[in-house]
Amino acid sequence: MRWLIVEDYEALSGEAAELVAREVREKPDAVLGLATGSTPVGMYQELIRQHQAGNLDFSRITTFNLDEYVGLSATHPQSYRVFMHETFFQHVNVQPERIHIPCGDAADLDEECDRYERAIQAAGGIDLQILGIGGNGHIGFNEPGSPVSSRTRVVDLAQRTITDNARFFASIEEVPTKAVTMGIQTILEAKKIVLLACGASKAEAMQRMLEGEITPGVPASLLREHPDVTVIMDRQAAARLSERFLDPKHVL
Numbered sequence: 001m002r003w004l005i006v007e008d009y010e011a012l013s014g015e016a017a018e019l020v021a022r023e024v025r026e027k028p029d030a031v032l033g034l035a036t037g038s039t040p041v042g043m044y045q046e047l048i049r050q051h052q053a054g055n056l057d058f059s060r061i062t063t064f065n066l067d068e069y070v071g072l073s074a075t076h077p078q079s080y081r082v083f084m085h086e087t088f089f090q091h092v093n094v095q096p097e098r099i100h101i102p103c104g105d106a107a108d109l110d111e112e113c114d115r116y117e118r119a120i121q122a123a124g125g126i127d128l129q130i131l132g133i134g135g136n137g138h139i140g141f142n143e144p145g146s147p148v149s150s151r152t153r154v155v156d157l158a159q160r161t162i163t164d165n166a167r168f169f170a171s172i173e174e175v176p177t178k179a180v181t182m183g184i185q186t187i188l189e190a191k192k193i194v195l196l197a198c199g200a201s202k203a204e205a206m207q208r209m210l211e212g213e214i215t216p217g218v219p220a221s222l223l224r225e226h227p228d229v230t231v232i233m234d235r236q237a238a239a240r241l242s243e244r245f246l247d248p249k250h251v252l
Contacts, residue, residue, distance in 0.1 A: 001224055003136050003210070005238045009198050013042025015232050016130070020047060021056055023128045029060040032180075034088075035127030035140075036080045038064065039196045040130055044088040051092045052160035057096045062123050064116075064185075066131070066140040068104040070154060070178035074144040078168055079104065102152070102180035113152040113180060120152075120186065133197050135158050135206075137205045137218035141181035144217045150183030179187045184222060193229045195220065197237040206233055207240040 002191045006012050020043065023030050034040075052054040065080055073081040081101045089099060100119055106112035120126060131139050136158060142150065157165075157177055166172040187193070197206050209220040210231070216222065223229045238245065 001226075001229045001231065003233070003245065003250055006232065006234055009042055012196060012198055012232050012234050013046055016040070016043040016194060016196055017046035019230065020128065020130070021050055023192070024056060024058065024061060026175065027127060028057065029062070030127045031062045031064065031123045031125065033126040033187075033190055034063050034065050034084065035130045035132050035196075036067075036083050036087075037132050039132045039198050040079060041087060043130070048088065048091040056231050057093075059097075061094060063094060063096040063100060064120055064123070064126060065101040066129075067179050067181040068102040069176035070104045070109065070180060071176050071209055072104050074103070074105070078174075088225055091190040099125070104176075104180055109154050113154065116152045116180070116182075117186065120182075126190040128192045128194065129187060131187070131193060131195040131220075131223075133195060133202055133205050133209065133220050134161055135164055135201055135205055137208055137220045138139070139184070139187060139195070139219050139223070140218045141179040142184050142187075144219060146184055146216055146219055148188075148216055148222060149185050151186050152180065153181075154178055155181055157228045173219070184216075184219060188222065188226055191228065195223060195229065195231045197231070197233040199234070200239065202233070202237040203240045204239050208230075210245065211242060 029201045068080045074081045100115050103112050136144055141155050157179055166175050169175050208218045214221045216225055
């Protein structure tokens with residue numbers, strides 16, 4: 001595992017974007033696993049800037065998003081499909097038929113989950129997966145205790161996750177209580193993984209991820225067993241880490 005501690009959100013976004021851009025340049029038909037939430041927004045903005053400057057071509061890439069709320073239509077303003085379209089896809093030249101996001105209002109959610117797994121496999125697997133981390137250590141919507149062997153499935157959201165995500169809705173009552181998410185095993189099968197963490201609210205989760213026991217109780221800790229993981233965090237998210245993580249070669 002590699003880790004990098006940067007000064008602030010702008011630096012985190014730039015470093016993350018450079019890893020994605022390098023992957024796309026080295027493999028123009030790369031399969032990217034994408035995340036939502038506030039943390040990767042700056043990364044998407046930098047990728048858009050590079051694309052609009054003529055330095056990055058997304059026309060051959062394929063994308064798979066980590067998750068989607070159950071019960072929200074594809075046009076609901078808080079759906080992840082709308083988020084991705086407004087935040088990234090409409091600003092670059094990703095081909096619409098190469099964009100994959102779970103359908104949270106599918107008539108048969110179990111079949112939708114199976115279809116999603118088959119689509120990932122048919123694409124050759126994910127080359128580079130972007131992740132955030134929840135305050136409780138979740139990745140995707142794999143809450144603490146999720147099976148290591150889990151695949152794309154419907155999950156119940158932890159109360160902390162619902163509370164954390166309430167800022168995106170008019171009230172906490174409007175936050176969905178279920179989601180479709182890639183499973184932990186699905187995530188671990190990505191060839192490369194980049195996890196982003198920003199802010200003091202993620203400091204405890206980062207300490208448990210990087211220095212605690214490797215356990216399904218902290219889903220992000222399972223990434224320590226993956227052969228190619230890069231963690232990028234700002235100083236606030238790294239505030240509780242021990243001295244060994246603060247080696248100058250890992251700090252910008």
